[in-house]
Amino acid sequence: MKVIIPVAGIGSKLRPHTHTQPKALVPVAGKPILSHIVDNLIEAGLREFIFIVGYMGNKVEEYIRTTYPGIDKTFIVQEPREGTGHAVWQTRHLIREDDELIIALGDSIFDVQIRDILSLEGSLLGVKKVDDPRSFGVAELNEDGSIRSVIEKPPIPKSNLALVGLYKIKEGRMLMDALNQLIARGKSGQGEYQLTDGIMNLIQKGAKIRPFTVEHWYDCGSKDSLLETNAVLLKKTVPGTIPHNFENTIIIAPVRIADNCKISNSIIGPNVSVGDHTIINYSILKDAIIGSFSEIRNAVLHHSVIGNDASLHGQSQSLNLGDSTEIDFG
Numbered sequence: 582m583k584v585i586i587p588v589a590g591i592g593s594k595l596r597p598h599t600h601t602q603p604k605a606l607v608p609v610a611g612k613p614i615l616s617h618i619v620d621n622l623i624e625a626g627l628r629e630f631i632f633i634v635g636y637m638g639n640k641v642e643e644y645i646r647t648t649y650p651g652i653d654k655t656f657i658v659q660e661p662r663e664g665t666g667h668a669v670w671q672t673r674h675l676i677r678e679d680d681e682l683i684i685a686l687g688d689s690i691f692d693v694q695i696r697d698i699l700s701l702e703g704s705l706l707g708v709k710k711v712d713d714p715r716s717f718g719v720a721e722l723n724e725d726g727s728i729r730s731v732i733e734k735p736p737i738p739k740s741n742l743a744l745v746g747l748y749k750i751k752e753g754r755m756l757m758d759a760l761n762q763l764i765a766r767g768k769s770g771q772g773e774y775q776l777t778d779g780i781m782n783l784i785q786k787g788a789k790i791r792p793f794t795v796e797h798w799y800d801c802g803s804k805d806s807l808l809e810t811n812a813v814l815l816k817k818t819v820p821g822t823i824p825h826n827f828e829n830t831i832i833i834a835p836v837r838i839a840d841n842c843k844i845s846n847s848i849i850g851p852n853v854s855v856g857d858h859t860i861i862n863y864s865i866l867k868d869a870i871i872g873s874f875s876e877i878r879n880a881v882l883h884h885s886v887i888g889n890d891a892s893l894h895g896q897s898q899s900l901n902l903g904d905s906t907e908i909d910f911g
Contacts, residue, residue, distance in 0.1 A: 582699070583680055583753070584627050587668040588615060588687035589635025589659040594803040598888050603637040605687045606644055607807065608870060610814035611837040611854050614801045615641070617690045617814075619649060625695035627683065629653045631675060633668045635660060664773025670760040680753040684776070686746030690810060692797035692817075698749055704790040706731070706780070707747035709798050717743035718777045720792055728790045733775040744777065745798045752788055759783050804886055811870055812852035839873065856889065863897070 592604025599607070605615040619630070630652055634641050642656045657671045669684060676682070683699075685691070691707065698705060706728060708720050715734060720742045723729045731744065750756050759782035763774055784790060799810040815835035823832050825844075832838075833850030839857035848865045855861070856873030864880045871877065872889035880895035887893065902908065 582627060582629070582683060583676065584622055584630045584683045584685065585633065585669055585672055586615075586618065586630065586685050586687050587633040587659070587665055588641055589633050589638070589662050589668055590688065591636040591662075592688070592802075595801075595807065598886065599636075601888070603634075603641055604801070605641055607801070608854065608856060608872065609690075609801060609807055609811045610818060611839065613644070614690065615644070615687055616648065618685055618687060619645075619652075621691065621693075621695055622683065622685065623649070623652065625699060627695070631655045631657065631672050632687075633657050633659050633671055635662050665776040666760055666763055666774035666779045669776055669779070670757065670764055670774065673757040673760070676753045676757050678754045682748070682750040682753040682756065684748040684750065688801055689746045690799040690801065690814070691745065691747050691795055692799070693747070693795050698747075698793060701749075701793070702751075704751045704783070704788060705749040705793050706790060707745040707795040707798075708742040708792040709745050709795050710741050711743045712741070714738045714741050714743045718775075720744055722792065726791065728784065728792055730784065731777045731780050733777040742792065745795045747795065748776075748780070750780075750783075752783060755786070755788065756780070756783060759786070807886065808852075808868055808870065808884060811854055812868065815852055815854065833867070864895070 588605040592599035606613040659668045718733045719738045720728050721730045721740045760779040763779050800806045819835040821834050827844040829846045830844050831848045836850040836853045838855045841858045844861045846863045847861050852868045853866050855871045858874045860876040862878045864877050867883050869885045871887045875891045877893045879897045
């Protein structure tokens with residue numbers, strides 16, 4: 582079984598952080614988004630990976646080669662970037678007749694047991710019920726529970742089952758043939774080649790595809806969703822108390838602090854991730870992601886994302902207040 586992970590997107594909603602690194606390498610809960618995905622797949626026993634890179638793809642390749650020397654890895658450049666269907670189609674020369682595929686989009690983290698999915702027969706698509714499915718691919722089911730149709734971002738959805746971006750495709754070569762037909766036919770009305778259209782082609786050719794429910798699915802496409810995912814994953818992975826020797830500092834769990842940090846006279850937490858070699862002094866941080874090699878002094882931060890090598894020096898005040906005085910710094 583081969584794993585295909587498209588990570589070619591530019592991550593415009595996460596700017597300015599994606600001006601200097603690809604979205605897949607933006608940290609959340611102590612490690613890059615891509616590592617959460619790859620670690621889960623490796624834990625299930627998968628070892629053969631194909632990464633479809635584009636924007637700053639050299640950084641993705643360097644990170645994967647350094648961090649995961651033990652896996653079989655291939656890197657393919659998607660240029661131009663013309664949708665998820667086009668991205669997966671780029672791998673067609675690597676897919677043999679009997680290959681099964683796991684396709685995992687590189688900007689979402691899935692809290693699922695991949696081994697359980699691998700043990701099931703046939704092709705499967707991960708789905709989750711959402712309140713407003715218009716921003717997602719949507720699956721519509723037959724009476725027997727199999728998938729009747731999939732469509733990308735329908736203006737009037739016929740179902741609230743959103744595709745979460747995790748697919749197990751038994752008919753790997755057949756999917757590539759379907760994508761070949763899709764590319765030959767031309768782009769969809771949305772100006773891209775959609776993977777959902779290729780999967781719909783499979784269904785029309787008689788492939789039996791079933792859904793599986795993903796209860797916990799963490800989107801990392803914007804600042805708000807990134808911080809929400811950071812908080813959820815910290816609660817799941819970090820112990821309630823963290824022993825530390827930081828001077829005059831209070832840690833309110835859950836917090837993840839990387840190695841070689843210098844923290845003093847501060848309150849950190851809850852829901853804070855701090856990268857390595859970071860300096861924090863006289864500051865209060867909560868609901869925040871702080872990058873590596875950064876420096877924060879005299880700051881009060883909440884709902885914040887600070888990149889790598891950033892420097893923030895806030896204000897400190899010396900006040901002499903008389904009776905019946907009120908000052909509000911906001």
